[in-house]
Amino acid sequence: MRSKARQLLHNKFVVVLGGSALHRPAYKDLVLLLQRDQYLTLPQLKSKGEKSFERDVLVEGGQLGPMTNGTEYREVRQYCSGHHLLRFYFLTRIYSSCILEDLSASRILVHPGGHPGGLTWYGLESLGQYKENLHKFFGQIKAIVDHECLIVWAVTMPIGEKIKGGFLVPEVSHLAPTLRYDIIEANFYSGRLAEAYGLDVLDLHFHFRCSLQHRMPDGVHWPTLAHRRISSLLLQHATETWGVDLYDPPSPAGRVLQGYREDFGHHSFRPERPESPRPLMDSEDRTVDRRQPWTSDRCSPL
Template sequence: MKRVSHQQASQLLHNKFVVVLGDSIQRAVYKDLVLLLQKEKFLSNKQLKSKGEMSFEQDCLVEGGSLNFMHNGTGYKEVRQFQSGHHLVRFYFVTRVYSPYMQSIFDDLRNGRKPDVVIFNSCVWDISRYNSSWLDNYKENLHMFFAELRGIVPKETLVIWNLTMPLGKTIKGGFLVPEIEHRASLLRYDVIEANFYSSTLADAYGMDVLDLHFHFRFSLQHRTVDGVHWNALAHRKITSLLLEHSAQAWGVAMPLAVVEHTEVAAQLPASGNSKAAKRHASRRNYSYREDFTRDTWPCSFMNVPLPAYHPPPDLRNGKCLKDQCIWFDYRPPNHHHQQNVMRSRHVRPHYAPYTHPRHSQYDRHGRYY
């Protein structure tokens, strides 16, 4: 595999402020980034499964988590922050892409230090826990989220929307309460539809899109037995994709190191139940049709009749997005270059908002600026 080294990550994010927003998958993205900024190691199984702990690899729990009552409800909060002499990474756990709690996060970004990189995703909770007819509500919340975020962060900020990774046919997790268990087998299809709308809207609002669903469609062996989460090797690959994307957006040359599988296996944490893992692996089917082994759309895909295009209204103030020079539809892009994998990167200047260690930005009680 090709991956970013500790030294490359530390140099690329030198004097950078990174904000990660999302669910438990994005929390593991935050944890792997924090770990890579300090050492050349992979996350352990315990670190991947833990949530709300007081400290992880020298970071600090700022709000929620074990400071409050731990639960699996939609109101669960967890804010974490890691700070070194030249790195600042913050994580917000969110269960909905736009909500009153998201507005409080926007207040943090509006009144505090402006981030250099924003990495975010919100999908599985949105389409399962709030409304069975989720599509219109999800699109409306995406509109409001992208519009407000675009007005808060400076144009130099690199904003990356991660598409949701493939779900298993049989899934279980904290978000899957008994009331929605009957929808578990259909969520993997809903995720594909939600990814389509969210990626198109993110592109229309000038955000970068990283299609993790595409990148991991043939790496299902790295998905854990719950059908939702992924192992340490997959998360190091996600970190490498994010940092490679950031380097190209900033015009920084960062060749990835090629690591042998034996070397990677030696660094990975040992599996807790090898027999169960072997049984789970034996049930996987890797026989894909020809259409799913190419990076191009199947020939029959474009034969589906497309709806008439109408510019959508701005859901916040009733004004048409035409006035803001943002015209888009939900059709797949028709370009010779493959656009459904990763959106073309916005070239942004590589700059440092602060150049000295700021050890006093939050105190030992975990309050942040």
């Protein structure tokens, strides 16, 4: 999978916007995948704001500033090699005008569909502010970003009935029992609005709806295998959008694996195409316990 990721993202500027539950690990997994075929470790998943991660650099915030769980926390990271450039912006709101100018040169932009922290940090009016900011963000991003940029609206994964985390500040802790339903509402609203603005939608809530047993004990975060699957979903989405075929070097027997579908699988979708009926795991994820597949015919309740 590493060779295909390096081919697909060759000379591309990838920007990931979002929070700690999904988008920082997504950025880290891509950074690691571009260098070697390994999974993130649990300490790497949990850490935030470190000055360097797998040869990337902390550009702003994190350990360079106050390490808090509040709305004032900032973190900007960047990984740059000879032919790859990835950047991560930690956001507590969907809309942030201070970073829009930095996005004008990006070729792949990934943004969350409904971050749990963004729906709680700002109190009882968070969902209404979230919807208002969606229109601002979609309108300005379409005007600023190059028309060739692939903008992926990654709808947030399901959270548990009982959750805990730094984003649940005491003032809004009573919202925790209903937050999973607010996430569903935010996902639905943002996904339909993203389609109306002509953005691509990657419905991670749908893809992981039958894998709830794999969630971390806090009910919000997910393990390393889940984030590698997210990378697979994003890369597959890009291959289908750009209409490219990726090739492996010849095997010792001289056989060439032709086509990207064998490695990335049918995970992602564009708004105008129906969802594939058989989501597949990455064929190179050999360490997956097949006795407990990520998807099953019987789905756990949300």
